Amino acid sequence: MEKQKFDYFIKTEKNNWEVIIGLEVHAQVISESKLFSGSSTKFGAKPNTQVSLVDSAFPGMLPVINQYCIEQAVKTGLGLNAKINLLSIFDRKNYFYADLPAGYQISQYKNPIVGEGSLTLDMPYGSKKVGIERLHLEQDAGKSIHDLSPDNTFVDLNRSGVALMEIVSKPDLRSPDEVNAYVKKLRSIMRYLKTCDGNMQEGSLRADVNVSVRKKGDKSFGTRCEIKNVNSIKFMEMAIDSEAKRQVELLESGKKIDQETRLFDTKKNETRSMRSKEEAHDYRYFPDPDLLPLKIEQNFIDNLKKKLPELPDEKKDRFIKKFKLTSYEANLLVSEVNISKYFEEVIKNSDIKLAKNWITGDLFAVLNEKNLDIKDSPVTPKNLSSLINAISSGEISGKIAKKVFEIMVETGDEPNKIIKEKKLKQQSDPKELEKIVSKVLKDNSDKVLQYKSGKEKLYGFFVGEAMKLSGGKANPKLLNDILKEKLRK
Amino acid sequence: MSDFNKSSLSEIVNLIKSKKVSSLEVTNHFIKNVEKSKKLNSFITTCFEESVKNAKQFDSKKNFDGLLSGVPLAVKDLFCTKNVKTTAGSKILENFTPTYESTVTRNLWSEGAILLGKLNCDEFAMGSSNETSYFGNTINPVGKDLVPGGSSGGSASALAANLTPATIGTDTGGSIRQPASFTGTVGLKPTYGLCSRWGIVAFASSLDQAGPMTKNVEDCALLLEAMSGHDEKDSTSINKKNEKYSKNLNEKIKGLKIGIPKEYRIENMPKEIDSLWKKGIDILKNSGAKIVDVSLPHTKYALPTYYIVAPAEASSNLARYDGVKYGYRSKKGKNLIEMYENTRGEGFGDEVKRRIFIGTYVLSSGYYDAYYLKAQKVRRLIKNDFDKCFKNVDAILTPSTPSSAFKIGEKTNDPISMYLNDIFTVPVNLAGIPAISIPAGQDEKGYPLGLQLITKALDEQKVLNIAFAMEKSIDFKQSLNRWWE
Structure with a gap:
């Protein structure tokens, strides 16, 4: 900054x-x-x-x-x-x-x-x-x-x-x-x-x-x-x-x-x-x-002195060095001992960048809104860690993750349980996605023609339609790959 | 029934322990004495019903091991006693009944003693004649127009008149030793910190020390042994093992070096005090002790130092008596400040007010350095004087007071001359060291006079031993015709 x-x-x-x-x-x-x-x-x-x-x-x-x-x-x-x-x-x-x-x-x-x-x-x-x-x-x-x-x-x-x-x-x-x-x-x-x-x-x-x-x-x-x-x-x-x-x-x-x-x-x-x-x-x-x-x-x-815990300044330095955080981000995470504890708990098994973004973004917003201390958060570090891992592994998209997170806040439930119950798992089967893409292109053949004649803006339209058809669950990367491939033909 | 008026505390303890007499017999004897002696006004509160009950209970016990088995004792009304009114001689605590027991009195009761009542004293222990008590002055059994000294005047009077076989007092600037001297009894101020201050109504915290008042030195050793001891509830209490003062009491003082401080030879000292001092020196010489001239150069500053330090602490210690929580509250006053002013104005006597004024003044900003801080420095010099002295001598001998008991009313309008009474006793409190006053003779009017022995800190056994030896040679006799009965 x-x-x-x-x-x-x-x-x-x-x-x-x-x-x-x-x-x-x-x-x-x-x-x-x-x-x-x-x-x-x-x-x-x-x-x-x-x-x-x-x-x-x-x-x-x-x-x-x-x-x-x-x-x-x-x-x-x-x-x-x-x-x-x-x-x-x-x-x-x-x-x-x-x-x-x-x-x-x-x-x-x-x-x-x-x-x-x-x-x-x-x-x-x-x-x-x-x-x-x-x-x-x-x-x-x-x-x-x-x-x-x-x-x-x-x-x-x-x-x-x-x-x-x-x-x-x-x-x-x-x-x-x-x-x-x-x-x-x-x-x-x-x-x-x-x-x-x-x-x-x-x-x-x-x-x-x-x-x-x-x-x-x-x-x-x-x-x-x-x-x-x-x-x-x-x-x-x-x-x-x-x-x-x-x-x-x-x-x-x-x-x-x-x-x-x-x-x-x-x-x-x-x-x-x-x-x-x-x-x-x-x-x-x-x-x-x-x-x-x-x-x-x-x-x-x-x-x-020997028994003194790591204090905010030391912790901040360590976070910057070890986790490649900016000074601003590190400050956010060390300002309260309970936040830093939460963060360190989440990153034990999860991606640091995602953890940082989720904590300082969605979680802080919820805590603020509900006027809660992080130690009373409805989303436990363990559950947030599971959610992040579900994103990292491609099981759910970032967008679906937001939906899961909302439910986690309301119910305090474990994310995998929510994904399973609500059938929110990402569609990553290429065959299934191919079917969806084919249907979209078939239903909109006029637009496909326009696209091929240079109206490339329509690309986003195809993505949106395919996503809609998948109920929002399509793996975005895979969907893109297949769509591009098909449109090239 | 035996005549316990001639018996010492130690003798009575032995009689009870050997079951020759019961605690009840002894208790009833002293109750009768007290009831016949109202003229002396030495008691503020009696608790005879409880005393009799406790005596009976004691007699039914199997274990008579306590140092003070079954002995009834009255104590100065500065010691908080559970469920028994504790006034400190003040109107402001006229109806105050503690829910707790001071450590020192609890020590007495756990050695088998029984509370007989609470003894008159100068208000908040501020005085040298027992005339500042809200409950009226106490009379010295030695003569009907004489003060018993103070502030433990009720204690000294009751002891000399055989209303209690022994008693305890507190000594901030001489409040045990001066009344002992005025009544022909023995009084010891222990090393600061030897007896717990917990539960004693505070006057000047850095000087206050409880101590025994008895008919002889043997009793003094016994009572000190019973009352002293480490107490975690008092941060200034000395953490050391209890000593067996009575068992180790002996009169072997041969070869001990006794210092005679030239600064105590004050101007206009009555001849009889001087000759009493000489008599003491001769007795010590004859017992094989060596007499050495010593110097305590800062002695002359002791009294002014004391009258800064003690009132300063008192002004703060007495702030808690404000009518809010307990004790006297004036009905007058429209607001908090007026309630304070009226409560304290009506609740405290003149001497207490005088000292609160002095204390408040010397702690005020702008005066603190000139008075309080300077006084603390001088106090250190006075202590150094003693420390230096005790590198060469085992003890110091001085008169206890510059005069014998004075007349009631004689000094009430002259506080300075009243304060001068403590001239020989005050340095000891400032230095925090032990000193004992023993009766050593009479003046020409037949009033008792005391000699004071001082040692270094925690040398109680030595000071008791020297006093024990001197007591034998002096053979002080006081026969009072019980004119007050």
């Missing part, structure tokens, strides 16, 4: 404004139990049924770190090519809120478990490296529910204490598209690693978005605003666009940007001020005296 040029600027009469974006992604760690207690983390349980004495901050209760969450954070760090810190410290972030039982959140402030790293985006204008500033572990808060009663707020502590990874990017992103690609890439890596399920509807992935603008060519950054807690990629894109435009408008009318925290109103498609810098909380961070500094052995990291 031809490379496009990067072109996301807020353009006004006077200037082109560049948009600078940094993301703080909160990713819920996949783990059975919470970061500092044994309570379950399962989504969707009845309110306040997954709450221990620690999660609800009863007097004298103490946190004990969940070893598995540390593993998950380190794995994610390794997936982001990041520095793993052998010593990190848990701090208390102090603030009062009804869904924060202890009055502080245990987080990591000055000494996070993971330091600088990076990930690579494939943009239409080429690949782009985005810096990761840090990754740290912290507890989630509970949930305040304000809309159940006019007078009361209800609190659900099921989420209180669930482990989150906060992944902070450098201010390297320059457009909503890049943010889209960044979040998807990050999510993809975490899904490959099984460290976060990335399910944004369930809130297991959300982000705070930092936006500032500067005139194209300027070197220094402008004042930034932080848009809190945006929970879908689409909303992130919308929020950035509207916030950047707001900032440009202010600057062009000679006003200043106030550093502040803002909220995105999805209905009005605009951001509004939540609190100014002056109103910002003083979180009074200090090392949590209930927890010792977290020390990790190099050995522990090395062992995790």
